[in-house]
Amino acid sequence: MKKLTTLARKKLVIAALEDIKAHDIQAIDVRRITAMFDWIVVASAESARQTKSLSRHVRDRLREAGASIIGTEGEESGEWVLVDAGDIVAHVMQPAVREYYNLEELWGEGKFDRVVNSTKPVKTVRRKKAAAPRAARKTRKASSPRRGA
Numbered sequence: 001m002k003k004l005t006t007l008a009r010k011k012l013v014i015a016a017l018e019d020i021k022a023h024d025i026q027a028i029d030v031r032r033i034t035a036m037f038d039w040i041v042v043a044s045a046e047s048a049r050q051t052k053s054l055s056r057h058v059r060d061r062l063r064e065a066g067a068s069i070i071g072t073e074g075e076e077s078g079e080w081v082l083v084d085a086g087d088i089v090a091h092v093m094q095p096a097v098r099e100y101y102n103l104e105e106l107w108g109e110g111k112f113d114r115v116v117n118s119t120k121p122v123k124t125v126r127r128k129k130a131a132a133p134r135a136a137r138k139t140r141k142a143s144s145p146r147r148g149a
Contacts, residue, residue, distance in 0.1 A: 004065055006067050006087045010039050013083075013090050014063040017043045020054050022092065026104060029111040038087040040110070046097050048078025054092045055081035 004012070005064040010027055014089045017025050023146060025032050031038045045051040050073055059069050083090040091115035104112075 004067060006038050009062065009065070009067055009085060009088050010041065012061055012065055012067075013041050013058055013085070013088055015055055015142070016058045016089070017041070017092070019061075020050065020057050022050075022054050024115055026096075027113040028104070028107050029113075030107055032100070032111075033107065033109050033143050034101050035082075038090050039089070040103065040107055041088065041090045042098065043090070043092050044098055045092055046094070051078045051092050051094060055083050058090050059081050071091070 014025055022045055025041065025043040026112060028040045028042070029038070030040055043054065045054050055072060055075060059072060063085075067085055070086055072081065072083050074081040078094075080091065080093045080101070083092070087094065095100070
């Protein structure tokens, strides 16, 4: 069996979450922030039953594709279930828990994919880029042609 790339595993996780109607699915590229994993996928579920079902489905789909699962946490309560697949970590959370822990803000320095299956806007925190040095900026006067010349 051909080994899946990290991006293929990420797409597989998102597809598995969509299969069972997860919403507000957000993928965050954290390769520049931590060496522990490459992507975090966060999704919301409406109930403990759906949270558990989503996490099992993600785990099963990854195993079927030949990926190894390092561990699963939180299935007992079903409020927040984490599926650790090494370079991809999926967090399936009920909305109140997701809002409370706000992983999007915690990992705000990462690169965010667009939100999938959104039921309401998910708050993402983007850091402002530093302004370019004054010498590097182009002024309009210098780059625009003179009138009447």
